[in-house]
Amino acid sequence: MDASEAQDHIEMVDRILTRAEGPLCLSAFPFIIWGLAGAVMNVVVQLVIVQHYTVWLYAVAAGALLLAVGLSIVWGQRLRGAERRTLVDRQVFYAFNMAWVIAFIAQIGAPNIFAQWAQAGLWLLMYGAAMIFVAILVRSLPVFIGGFILLAALVVANFLLPFAGYVLAAGDVIGMTGAGIALYATRR
Amino acid sequence: MDELLLSKIRLGAIAELLNADWVTFGALQKSIGTTNGNLGAHLAKLVDAGYVSEEKTFVERRPQTRYRLTQIGRGAFVKHVTEMQALLKRAQ
Numbered sequence: 001m002d003a004s005e006a007q008d009h010i011e012m013v014d015r016i017l018t019r020a021e022g023p024l025c026l027s028a029f030p031f032i033i034w035g036l037a038g039a040v041m042n043v044v045v046q047l048v049i050v051q052h053y054t055v056w057l058y059a060v061a062a063g064a065l066l067l068a069v070g071l072s073i074v075w076g077q078r079l080r081g082a083e084r085r086t087l088v089d090r091q092v093f094y095a096f097n098m099a100w101v102i103a104f105i106a107q108i109g110a111p112n113i114f115a116q117w118a119q120a121g122l123w124l125l126m127y128g129a130a131m132i133f134v135a136i137l138v139r140s141l142p143v144f145i146g147g148f149i150l151l152a153a154l155v156v157a158n159f160l161l162p163f164a165g166y167v168l169a170a171g172d173v174i175g176m177t178g179a180g181i182a183l184y185a186t187r188r
Numbered sequence: 189m190d191e192l193l194l195s196k197i198r199l200g201a202i203a204e205l206l207n208a209d210w211v212t213f214g215a216l217q218k219s220i221g222t223t224n225g226n227l228g229a230h231l232a233k234l235v236d237a238g239y240v241s242e243e244k245t246f247v248e249r250r251p252q253t254r255y256r257l258t259q260i261g262r263g264a265f266v267k268h269v270t271e272m273q274a275l276l277k278r279a280q
Contacts, residue, residue: 001194003279006272009199013269016203016219081247083215090209 026092026138028184029075031146034127035176037068039169042120046165049116092134099130117157120168124150127176142186146179189275190268192237197222197230202265205240205257213253231255239264 001009044061047053103126107119114122131147134140153171157164193199200220205211217227234240239261243254257265 001189001272001275003276006275006279009196010269010272010276012196012200013203016200017206019219020204020207083218084211085209087207087209 020086026134026140026143026183027075028180028187030072030096031143031176031180031183033068033071033075033180035172035178035180037064038123038127038172038176040064042165042169042172044165045117045120046163046169050162050165088138091137095130095134095137096127099126102126117161117164117168120165121154121157124154124168124171128154131176131179140183142179142182146175146182149175149178189271190264192233192239193264193268195230197227198234199265199268201227201231201234201255202239202257202261205255206262206265208257210243210254210256213255216255234261237261 041061041064044057044064048055048057103123106114106122111119128147128150131143131150135144135147150171153167153175157167157171160167193202197220201216204216204219213227213231216231217224220227222230231240231242235242237260238258241256241258243256245252245254
């Protein structure tokens with residue numbers, strides 16, 4: 001190989017790598033769906049625990065959870081048809097799924113430790129941390145602000161305990177669904 | 189230099205896989221711009237050398253072949269590019 005050939009090859013590699021570094025796209029869909037599902041669950045917990053509505057309302061929360069899981073599975077199936085998956089896509093996938101699995105295990109496996117609002121708080125904490133991690137990874141301001149709003153909602157809820165469910169639900173809607181809508185709007 | 193990576197098509201395929209978890213055969217073909225048979229032959233050489241791994245799957249009942257860069261391939265690519273850069277430096 002001579003120098004001109006090496007130059008040509010290096011330029012090609014550079015072109016390919018520059019193209020691959022292009023805008024890193026996060027899908028808005030999971031943020032919108034999980035933000036809404038989380039809000040429904042927090043409002044239901046507020047109504048049942050604080051305002052003593054019938055426990056049958058938990059069926060609504062379970063329905064929202066199942067709907068979010070179902071829609072996420074359908075969305076995941078559609079992603080399988082993609083032509084490529086970047087290393088960043090994989091890290092984002094692991095970050096959110098790890099947050100989900102840890103929060104789920106804590107909720108199911110340690111209800112005495114994570115009782116009442118601690119459960120809702122744990123979900124916000126895990127998702128807030130995952131969102132901030134992902135935002136730094138893909139350099140996304142809406143996702144970073146969304147993650148910060150989730151954590152801020154947790155602090156505010158601590159001081160407004162009689163309305164904790166509503167505050168946490170607002171955090172879900174503004175932080176997660178809001179971040180999803182911002183991602184969707186900036187991509188159009 | 190790495191003999192396998194002296195081919196522009198094979199080097200291009202490795203560069204495409206560098207930042208990817210996996211890439212389909214179709215996407216590689218589109219970005220490299222060569223025929224099915226030609227790309228298939230080049231990828232087979234990379235697979236045989238252990239630079240790239242091949243995974244066959246079905247998406248909506250249609251077969252899809254995905255390629256991933258292995259650690260061996262990543263190391264070979266970095267070494268090869270470094271050597272090309274050194275060659276350029278010497279020529280200047």
